[in-house]
Amino acid sequence: MPQVTLTVNGKTSTVEVEGRTLLVELLREKLRLTGTHVGCDTSQCGACVVHVNGDSVKSCTMLALQAEGAEVTTIEGLAKPDGTLHPMQEAFREYHALQCGFCTPGMVMSAIDLVQKHPQGLSEKEIREGLEGNLCRCTGYHNIVKAIAAAQEVMHGRRSELASAAE
Amino acid sequence: MYDFAYHKPASVADAVKLLSADPDARPISGGQTLLPALKHRLNKPSAIIDLSGIAELRGIRREGDKLVIGALTKHVEVADSAEVKSAIPALAQLAGTIGDTQVRNRGTMGGSVSNNDPAADYPAAVLALDATIVTDKRRIAADEFFLGMFTTALEPGELLVAIEFPIPEKAGYAKMKNPASRYVMAGAFVAKTKSGVRVAINGAGPCVFRQTEMEQALTANWSPDAVASIKQPADDLNSDIHGSAEYRAHLVTVMAKRAVAAAG
Numbered sequence: 085m086p087q088v089t090l091t092v093n094g095k096t097s098t099v100e101v102e103g104r105t106l107l108v109e110l111l112r113e114k115l116r117l118t119g120t121h122v123g124c125d126t127s128q129c130g131a132c133v134v135h136v137n138g139d140s141v142k143s144c145t146m147l148a149l150q151a152e153g154a155e156v157t158t159i160e161g162l163a164k165p166d167g168t169l170h171p172m173q174e175a176f177r178e179y180h181a182l183q184c185g186f187c188t189p190g191m192v193m194s195a196i197d198l199v200q201k202h203p204q205g206l207s208e209k210e211i212r213e214g215l216e217g218n219l220c221r222c223t224g225y226h227n228i229v230k231a232i233a234a235a236q237e238v239m240h241g242r243r244s245e246l247a248s249a250a251e
Numbered sequence: 252m253y254d255f256a257y258h259k260p261a262s263v264a265d266a267v268k269l270l271s272a273d274p275d276a277r278p279i280s281g282g283q284t285l286l287p288a289l290k291h292r293l294n295k296p297s298a299i300i301d302l303s304g305i306a307e308l309r310g311i312r313r314e315g316d317k318l319v320i321g322a323l324t325k326h327v328e329v330a331d332s333a334e335v336k337s338a339i340p341a342l343a344q345l346a347g348t349i350g351d352t353q354v355r356n357r358g359t360m361g362g363s364v365s366n367n368d369p370a371a372d373y374p375a376a377v378l379a380l381d382a383t384i385v386t387d388k389r390r391i392a393a394d395e396f397f398l399g400m401f402t403t404a405l406e407p408g409e410l411l412v413a414i415e416f417p418i419p420e421k422a423g424y425a426k427m428k429n430p431a432s433r434y435v436m437a438g439a440f441v442a443k444t445k446s447g448v449r450v451a452i453n454g455a456g457p458c459v460f461r462q463t464e465m466e467q468a469l470t471a472n473w474s475p476d477a478v479a480s481i482k483q484p485a486d487d488l489n490s491d492i493h494g495s496a497e498y499r500a501h502l503v504t505v506m507a508k509r510a511v512a513a514a515g
Contacts, residue, residue, distance in 0.1 A: 086257055103257040103299060104289070127287055128432075130353065139327075139356040145286045146357065147279075149257050150301060194352065216433070217351025 090151045092117065093161030101148045108132045108143035110151075111158060119159035119189045123219070130218030133190035134158045140197035142217070159189035162196075171246060172196050175235035176228070179249045183222040191228055194218050199236045206236060252289045256298040263307055263410060267387050269300050271408040278302050278410065280323055281357040283350065284366050308361070308412060311335060316445075318342075318416045322361025326350070329360060339380070341422035341440070341514065345372050348426070350433065361411045364396075367403050367458065369489065372426070374459040375440035379451035380422065383415040400457040419444045421473075423514025425506045426454065429493050436494055437502035439510040441465075443473065450478075450507060455488050455499040465507055475508040 089098040092115060099114045111117045111134065120143060123131035127145040134143045135157040162170035169177065172192050182188045198206065198214040206214065211232050212225070220228060230249070237243040258276075260266040270276050275297040279285050288294050302308060308323040311332050318338050320329065329335055330347035349355055349363070349372050363373045364384065377384070377393045384391040387410045396404045405411065419442040426438030435454030439462070442449050448469045450462040468477040483503035488496035 103255045104252040106286075125290065127283065127354065130351075133353055140353050141356050142353045145283055145354075147257070147282065147286070147299070147301075149259075150279075150282070150303065152259075198352070214352060217353045 086149060088148050088152050090154050090156055092156045093158060099148070103147070103149065105148040106144055107134070107136075107141075107146040107148050107151050107156075110148040111143060111156070117158050117160050121186060121189055123186065123190075128217075128219065129187070130190040130194060131187050133193040133218065135193060135197060138197075138200075140194050157193075159192060162192070170196070171238040172199070172232070172235045174246055175231040175238075178246055179227045179231035179234060181223065181227040181231035187218060187220045191215070191218050191220065195228075195232045195235070196239075199232065199239050202236075203240055205240065206233070208233065252286075253292060253295045255296050257301065258298060259301040259304045261304050263305055263387050263412060266300055266302060266305060267408060267410055269298070270410065273298055274407055276300055280359040280362040281325065282362075283354050283358040284362065284368065302410075313338060314415075316418050318418060319413050320360055320416065321413050322359065322365075322411045324360050326355035326358050326360070326363075327352075330355065338418045339416060339422060341424050341442075342376050342380070342416065344513075345376055345424045345440070348372065360414060364414065365403060365405060365411050367397055367401055369400055369457050369459070370434040370436075370454045372424075372435060372438065372453065375438055375451040375453035376416075376422075376424065377414060377451075378459050378461060379440035379442045379444075379449045380416045380419055381442075381444050381446050381449060382417070384411060385413045385415060386411055394461075397459050402458070417444060417446075421514045423510040423512070425509035425513055427502050427506060432493075437499045437506050439503065439506040441469065441507060441510040441514055443469075443514070448473070450510075452483070452503050452507075455483070455503050457487070457489060462503070462507065469511065473511065475511045478504060478507045478511060481507075 085100045121131035123129035132144040277296040278300045309321045326346045326349045335343040382393045422442040424440045427436045437455040438453045440451045448466045450465040453459045465478045483500040485496040485500035488499045490496040
């Protein structure tokens with residue numbers, strides 16, 4: 085059986101997979117990182133978004149073998165070892181940017197990539213457009229957009245702390 | 252998904268050898284179309300030939316009055332390329348509207364053009380810009396390349412290596428996206444090129460096609476008004492749950508007008 089060696093959240097693993105094994109299957113079933121979700125399985129919903137070599141991708145539409153040698157970050161790799169949340173996670177909590185939570189890991193991973201690629205800052209419209217590849221069926225997106233707008237201020241160092249949702 | 256053998260050759264020659272030796276082997280680049288098709292078991296390849304390790308298939312470079320883009324170039328790379336933005340801004344703009352961010356981070360120009368999905372974006376640019384498709388064996392003019400739904404002039408085992416885009420005087424692209432899937436319902440790529448004005452329509456029919464009546468009108472008068480009164484016949488257009496052939500025919504004129512306006 086073929087093997088793939090990749091680094092997930094800083095830890096390098098070599099795993100036996102089938103040719104057809106998807107990256108999301110490797111993450112969830114072999115590495116037991118079940119924070120990455122499978123929603124539609126047709127590359128539309130974005131619940132499976134992870135970062136591969138710094139770019140957000142849909143891990144249900146990538147073969148595990150295509151990740152040979154890659155650096156992968158999943159939702160489990162965001163918080164610090166002491167439990168301090170990533171500013172994007174903290175913003176999702178503060179702004180109540182989730183209801184059922186199913187889409188949240190993918191939303192957070194897409195949002196971080198979006199903010200990192202736009203150091204000049206994003207308008208509300210650009211945030212909405214940037215989330216085109218992620219579907220949420222319960223929040224109506226408003227609080228997700230607010231959370232990302234607040235998180236980008238912290239991620240780019242324009243604010244030292246997250247603006248509270250009550251501000 | 253059915254299982255398959257997996258190979259990752261390091262050169263075009265090795266990839267072609269693997270593809271020629273096994274008629275049921277399929278190449279994969281970004282996999283944004285192939286993997287969903289495999290999940291639906293629409294296809295049962297014996298082997299997947301991963302092209303991602305082939306350096307000679309990558310890169311964007313300017314060669315005189317043309318832009319040469321390697322088959323493995325990702326949509327995001329075309330959209331963000333300073334070279335493409337300055338030479339053919341409409342092509343960079345088109346690439347930035349394919350699928351979503353995550354699809355653009357994986358999907359490639361060569362994959363999209365080889366697949367020739369009727370609702371794909373790149374075929375319209377390739378046809379309207381009178382591009383040349385370079386394979387491991389030969390050079391194919393865009394007019395000879397797109398043969399029908401999901402069908403191209405590529406022979407079994409033949410690999411698309413690069414696409415050469417002559418730099419146009421002006422070009423513009425407009426499309427109407429299906430509000431759910433974001434696939435193209437109808438799109439128009441218009442270009443004023445050395446070989447004349449060319450208008451390519453995608454999404455509306457089973458295969459990208461040239462709208463010659465619009466080309467003639469724009470040759471006489473390059474303005475949105477010139478195409479406003481031209482009616483696209485609905486006869487051979489797609490009709491499905493997303494829209495009737497008549498609706499798509501109407502969209503063709505609207506998109507052509509917008510594309511000319513975008514080209515300036």
